[in-house]
Amino acid sequence: SLATEFTGALIPPMLTPARTRGPRSFYFGLDTSITGINPDALVHPDQSGSRSYWHRGTEGTGSGSTGIADENRQVDGVLAWTRLTVRKALPFGFEIGTNIGYLVNTSYWALGIEIRWAILEGWLTHDWWVPDIAVRGSAQTLVGDAEFNATVATVDLTISNSIVIGDAFELTPILAGQVAWAFADSELVDLTPSTSAFSTCNPDPATPTGPGSLCRGSGMDYNHNAVFPSIRTMRPRVIFGLQARYEVFTLTGAFSFDAVPPHETDSNLVRYAASAPDGTRGARLPESQQDSRQWRIDVGVGISY
Numbered sequence: 001s002l003a004t005e006f007t008g009a010l011i012p013p014m015l016t017p018a019r020t021r022g023p024r025s026f027y028f029g030l031d032t033s034i035t036g037i038n039p040d041a042l043v044h045p046d047q048s049g050s051r052s053y054w055h056r057g058t059e060g061t062g063s064g065s066t067g068i069a070d071e072n073r074q075v076d077g078v079l080a081w082t083r084l085t086v087r088k089a090l091p092f093g094f095e096i097g098t099n100i101g102y103l104v105n106t107s108y109w110a111l112g113i114e115i116r117w118a119i120l121e122g123w124l125t126h127d128w129w130v131p132d133i134a135v136r137g138s139a140q141t142l143v144g145d146a147e148f149n150a151t152v153a154t155v156d157l158t159i160s161n162s163i164v165i166g167d168a169f170e171l172t173p174i175l176a177g178q179v180a181w182a183f184a185d186s187e188l189v190d191l192t193p194s195t196s197a198f199s200t201c202n203p204d205p206a207t208p209t210g211p212g213s214l215c216r217g218s219g220m221d222y223n224h225n226a227v228f229p230s231i232r233t234m235r236p237r238v239i240f241g242l243q244a245r246y247e248v249f250t251l252t253g254a255f256s257f258d259a260v261p262p263h264e265t266d267s268n269l270v271r272y273a274a275s276a277p278d279g280t281r282g283a284r285l286p287e288s289q290q291d292s293r294q295w296r297i298d299v300g301v302g303i304s305y
Helices: 002-010 051-058 199-203
Strands: 026-036 078-089 095-104 109-121 132-143 150-159 163-165 169-186 232-247 248-258 295-304
Touching: 002 026, 002 078, 002 150, 002 169, 002 232, 026 248, 078 109, 095 232, 169 248
Parallel strands: none
Antiparallel strands: 026 078, 026 295, 078 095, 095 109, 109 132, 132 150, 150 169, 163 169, 169 232, 232 248, 248 295
8 A cells, every 4th residue: 555655656747738849849847746645544444553554664753762663653644756857849749858856855766758749739720629639658767765666657648728818928728637557566675674683693603604593692683574565556547737838937737636546446456354254354445444546736847948
């Protein structure tokens, strides 16, 4: 559940109308994405005393007097990415772009790439009206964590049309449908990173060191490692946006959300009761205890010329 919500914040933003500015145009911009998470959602919502997976699964200030974190007591209610974006238009309605992003209050960075094709643009005459239509493929991948890999690829369809006010001001409503595929993989994770396995083992210097058997102390910490299951999810999303443009300056905002909850498109995310009378996992938990839809707000400012 933590990885699913985290990759939801990694989905490439949609802050571009369907129409390009012509094959000679460039875009330089800075955008911010704020994605809602469930910081107090429980690992086993059917059990009393269950603890939040965000508190248990992230690093931060712990509850112990030593400050060593057995849980993160200060989990933010949102994940905030800031990105620097560059796009270049090409002939025949194509556009390519790249971005680099930073996740606020973490050591995480992300790299992104996109290619867009404006299938229809500028078909507006006094006789009939056709909106601008474009398709885009994009991907973003996480960097900065040796124990966790995450990549999100998307395909989206954008419909927009510009409303010119005066000679220099332009408003462009944006409607987009998006499908995102999230890939999250765990490397070997140390479950007790604040404990030195070598120190607690205290190996005998007269013999070759080895996990456990040659320890004068406890060698159990050598076994405190795990590889978590991989996450593969498909998430259909809906996006509403609006861009305001004055001469070369643009301001774009968008609101996006999951069309359906993530577990509805991936049976591996369906949450079950922790136990059942026969010893197997229990029945499917109610809808209110499953992973909910995520919302996101994107805002970008830039120069397009």
